[in-house]
Amino acid sequence: MAMAKPVLSLLVHLHAALLFLPDPDGGAVYNVLRYGARPDGATDAAGPFLRAWADACRSPRPATVYVPPGRYLVRSATFTGPCHSRAAVTFAIAGTVVAPARYGARGLSGRWITFENMDGLVVSGGGTLDGRGRALWACRRRGQRDCPTPTSSLTIANSKNVVVAGVQSVDSELFHVVVLQCHGVTVRGVTVEAPADSPNTDGIHLHMSSHVSVYDARISTGDDCISVGPGNSHLWIERVACGPGHGISIGSLGKQQGMEVEAVQNVTVKTTWFTGTMNGLRIKTWGGSKRGFVTGVTFANATMSGVDNPIIIDQNYCPDSSGCPGDGRSSSIRISDVRYVGIRGSSATPVAVSFDCSRSNPCSGISLQDVALTYQNRAAAKSYCRNVQGTTLGLVLPPSCL
Numbered sequence: 001m002a003m004a005k006p007v008l009s010l011l012v013h014l015h016a017a018l019l020f021l022p023d024p025d026g027g028a029v030y031n032v033l034r035y036g037a038r039p040d041g042a043t044d045a046a047g048p049f050l051r052a053w054a055d056a057c058r059s060p061r062p063a064t065v066y067v068p069p070g071r072y073l074v075r076s077a078t079f080t081g082p083c084h085s086r087a088a089v090t091f092a093i094a095g096t097v098v099a100p101a102r103y104g105a106r107g108l109s110g111r112w113i114t115f116e117n118m119d120g121l122v123v124s125g126g127g128t129l130d131g132r133g134r135a136l137w138a139c140r141r142r143g144q145r146d147c148p149t150p151t152s153s154l155t156i157a158n159s160k161n162v163v164v165a166g167v168q169s170v171d172s173e174l175f176h177v178v179v180l181q182c183h184g185v186t187v188r189g190v191t192v193e194a195p196a197d198s199p200n201t202d203g204i205h206l207h208m209s210s211h212v213s214v215y216d217a218r219i220s221t222g223d224d225c226i227s228v229g230p231g232n233s234h235l236w237i238e239r240v241a242c243g244p245g246h247g248i249s250i251g252s253l254g255k256q257q258g259m260e261v262e263a264v265q266n267v268t269v270k271t272t273w274f275t276g277t278m279n280g281l282r283i284k285t286w287g288g289s290k291r292g293f294v295t296g297v298t299f300a301n302a303t304m305s306g307v308d309n310p311i312i313i314d315q316n317y318c319p320d321s322s323g324c325p326g327d328g329r330s331s332s333i334r335i336s337d338v339r340y341v342g343i344r345g346s347s348a349t350p351v352a353v354s355f356d357c358s359r360s361n362p363c364s365g366i367s368l369q370d371v372a373l374t375y376q377n378r379a380a381a382k383s384y385c386r387n388v389q390g391t392t393l394g395l396v397l398p399p400s401c402l
C-alpha cells in the first residue's frame with residue numbers, strides 16, 4: 001500500500017525520535033532498531049542487541065535497551081556487566097525474540113540469552129522469548145547421541161538486584177529461565193509455555209542463589225515448573241499456577257560430584273495451583289553418599305487437581321532407573337523441618353502423601369497441618385511413610401502415617 005509522502009516522512013521522523021528517547025526518570029532509551037536490528041525474524045540481531053547494550057551499559061544515567069514489537073532472530077547473546085550506571089539497566093522486550101530454527105546454531109555454552117555480572121538489572125517489557133526447541137526435543141526423543149547441547153533460554157548469572165518481570169518464554173530447548181549464582185532476584189509475572197512431553201524444559205530453575213522471589217508465574221511445561229537446585233537459600237515463591245509439568249521441586253540433590261555439601265534452606269512456597277501435574281510439592285534426592293541437607297521449608301496453601309503425587313519426598317530419585325548412585329536407599333542428604341499447611345484437592349493416584357526417606361538419614365521434623373486430599377475426588381487417598389519422623393495438626397486427610 002502506497003502512503004502519501006508527507007505522512008511517510010512524518011512517520012520516519014517520529015520513528016527516529018523514538019529510537020533514542022529520554023525516559024521520564026531522565027534515563028535514555030537505546031532502541032535496537034537504531035543499531036540495525038531487523039524485525040523480520042530472519043536476520044541475526046545479536047550484533048545490534050549487543051551494541052545497544054554496550055551503549056546502555058556505558059551510560060552514566062539510567063538506561064534502557066528497547067526491543068520494539070516485531071520478530072528478532074538472535075543466534076545467541078551474552079549481555080555482560082558490570083555497567084557504569086549506579087541505577088539498574090533495563091532490557092525491555094516488547095517484541096518476540098526467536099532462536100534459530102536449526103538447532104545447534106546457538107553455540108556450545110548451553111545458553112541462548114544470558115545476562116551476567118550485573119548489579120541492578122530489569123528484564124521486562126511483556127515480550128516473548130521463543131526458544132524453538134521442537135527440533136532438538138525430537139532429536140533427544142529419538143535417543144540420538146549426536147544431538148547438540150541444548151540451550152536454556154534466559155540465564156541470569158553472577159548478578160544481584162535483578163528483576164525479571166512480565167516476560168514470556170515458550171518452547172525452550174532446555175530450562176526456560178535460570179537464576180545462577182545470584183543474590184536478590186525477583187521474578188514476577190512470568191509465563192512459561194512448552195508441551196507436556198518436551199524433555200527437561202523446567203520453567204524456572206534456581207541454582208546456588210539466595211534471596212530469590214518468584215511471584216505470579218503461570219507455567220505449563222514438560223518438566224518441573226520450578227526447580228530448586230543445590231546451594232539455594234532464602235527463597236519465596238508465591239502464586240504459581242503449574243500444569244502440565246512435574247511440579248515444584250526442591251532437588252534433585254545428591255547427584256553431581258564437585259560441590260562439597262549440597263544444601264537448600266529457608267524456602268517458602270505459598271498459594272500454588274497444580275493441574276494435572278506429575279507432582280505437586282516435591283523434594284527429591286538421589287541415593288548415594290553425596291552429603292547435604294534440606295531444612296526450613298514451608299509449603300502453604302496449595303490446590304491440587306488430579307496430581308499424581310501431590311505431596312512427595314523421594315530420596316531414591318533415579319528417573320531412568322540406571323546408573324543410580326549408592327544402594328538406592330541411603331541418601332546422605334538430610335531433610336528436616338518441612339511444613340505442609342493448607343494443602344487441598346485431588347490426587348490422580350491412590351497415594352496422595354508419600355515420604356520415602358533415607359534409611360541412613362531419616363527425615364525429621366516433618367509436619368502436616370490442615371491437609372485434605374482425596375483420590376480422584378471420589379475416594380479416600382493413602383499415605384506412605386518410610387524412615388520419617390514428624391507431627392500432624394488439625395485435620396489431615398489422608399490420615400498421616402507420621
Ligand SMILES: *[C@@H]1O[C@H](CO)[C@@H](O)[C@H](O)[C@H]1NC(C)=O
Pocket residue numbers: 211233234235236266267268
Ligand atoms: C528466610 O527467607 C526470607 C526471604 O524469603 C527472609 O525474609 C527471612 O529473613 C529468611 N529467614 C531467615 C531465618 O533467614
Ligand SMILES: *[C@@H]1O[C@H](CO)[C@@H](O)[C@H](O)[C@H]1NC(C)=O
Pocket residue numbers: 270271272301303
Ligand atoms: C490461599 O489460596 C487461595 C486460592 O487458592 C487464595 O485466594 C487465598 O488468598 C490464599 N490464602 C492465603 C493466606 O494466602
